[in-house]
Amino acid sequence: MVGGLAHHWLGNIRLDFRQDEQLIKKRLRGLGYLPKSLDAKVVFILAGFGIIGALVGVFTAVNIPTMALMTYIGIVVLGTGAIILLRRNYRGPISWKGLAGIGLLSSFNKGISGGGYGPLVTGGQIISGRETRSSVGSTTVAETAVCFVGFLGYMLIKGDIFWSLAAATSIGSIIASPFAALTVRKINSAKLKIIIGFSTVALGTYILLKTFVF
Numbered sequence: 001m002v003g004g005l006a007h008h009w010l011g012n013i014r015l016d017f018r019q020d021e022q023l024i025k026k027r028l029r030g031l032g033y034l035p036k037s038l039d040a041k042v043v044f045i046l047a048g049f050g051i052i053g054a055l056v057g058v059f060t061a062v063n064i065p066t067m068a069l070m071t072y073i074g075i076v077v078l079g080t081g082a083i084i085l086l087r088r089n090y091r092g093p094i095s096w097k098g099l100a101g102i103g104l105l106s107s108f109n110k111g112i113s114g115g116g117y118g119p120l121v122t123g124g125q126i127i128s129g130r131e132t133r134s135s136v137g138s139t140t141v142a143e144t145a146v147c148f149v150g151f152l153g154y155m156l157i158k159g160d161i162f163w164s165l166a167a168a169t170s171i172g173s174i175i176a177s178p179f180a181a182l183t184v185r186k187i188n189s190a191k192l193k194i195i196i197g198f199s200t201v202a203l204g205t206y207i208l209l210k211t212f213v214f
Contacts, residue, residue: 001144002173002174002177002178003140003173003177003178003180003181004137004140004141004144006177006178006180006181006182007133007136007137007140007141007181007184008137008141009181010181010182010184010185011185012133012134012136012137012181012184012185013039013133013134013137013138013141014037014038014039014040015037015039015040015043015141016035016036016037016040017035017036017037017040017044018035018036019033019034019035019036020034020035020036020041038094038134039134039137039138039141042094042099042125042130042134042138042142043138043141043142045096045099045100045103046099046102046103046121046138046139046142046146047103047141047142047144047145047146048103049100049101049103049104049107050103050104050106050107050110050117050142050143050145050146050149051107051145051146051149052104052107053103053104053105053106053107053108053110053111053146054107054108054110054111054146054149054150054153055111055149055150055153056108056111057107057108057109057110057111057112057113057150058111058112058150058153058154058157059111059153059157060108060111060112061111061112061113064112067211069112069113070113070207070208070210070211071208071211071212073109073113073115073116073207074204074205074206074207074208074211075204075208076105076109076116076120076204077116077119077120077200077203077204077207078200078201078203078204078205078207078208079204080119080120080123080124080127080200080204081119081123081196081197081198081199081200081201081202081203081204082197082201083123083127084123084126084127084193084196084197084200085194085197085198085201087126087127088190088193088194088197090127090129091129092128092129093129094128094129094130095128098124098128099124099125099128102120102121102124102125103121103142105120106120106121106124107146107150110143110146110147110150111150111153114150117139117143117146118139118140118143119196119199119200119203119204121135121138121139121142121143122135122136122139122196123196123197123200125138125139126193126196131189132189132190132192132193132196133184133185133189133192136184136192136196137181137184140177140181
């Protein structure tokens with residue numbers, strides 16, 4: 001949440017969750033809800049489908065072998081990083097169906113492993129042609145809802161949260177988030193895309209090595 005607010009304040013994303021009256025009348029015949037700004041629309045789609053994926057992931061996590069889980073996450077993250085680098089010059093229209101699919105898959109990853117969300121959602125948006133800073137900021141905001149729902153799911157199923165570890169990682173995240181948002185703001189967008197691509201490849205490779213070698 002702190003990271004998402006920092007991205008908004010620094011201008012990496014523009015969050016306007018007021019009703020988009022024109023789009024509602026045009027697409028939904030005056031019924032339903034869609035936020036006004038593009039970044040808010042992306043967050044709305046990612047979070048909405050992400051909540052579903054997170055709950056499915058939580059219920060799956062308690063019944064899947066650890067090696068199979070980590071292999072799956074590692075391959076998905078590594079593949080996403082590779083595609084980012086291969087398509088780093090691509091510019092195109094946003095696929096809303098693609099965003100919904102990314103939201104489901106990445107939040108499922110989050111639910112079953114506690115990770116694998118950020119690289120996939122950010123990477124998926126970049127692959128689809130979204131601007132890099134907006135992709136990072138939108139992912140950070142959407143992840144707030146996905147994490148909260150996944151946390152509640154685990155509390156209901158297992159209830160054994162390691163609170164001291166949760167507190168330590170939360171404090172570190174809160175301190176680091178504004179600096180991360182500022183870094184995203186300062187780095188050239190093209191360079192940032194390459195950094196995200198290589199970082200995602202490295203993370204996927206590390207997960208696979210940790211699973212099979214270390």
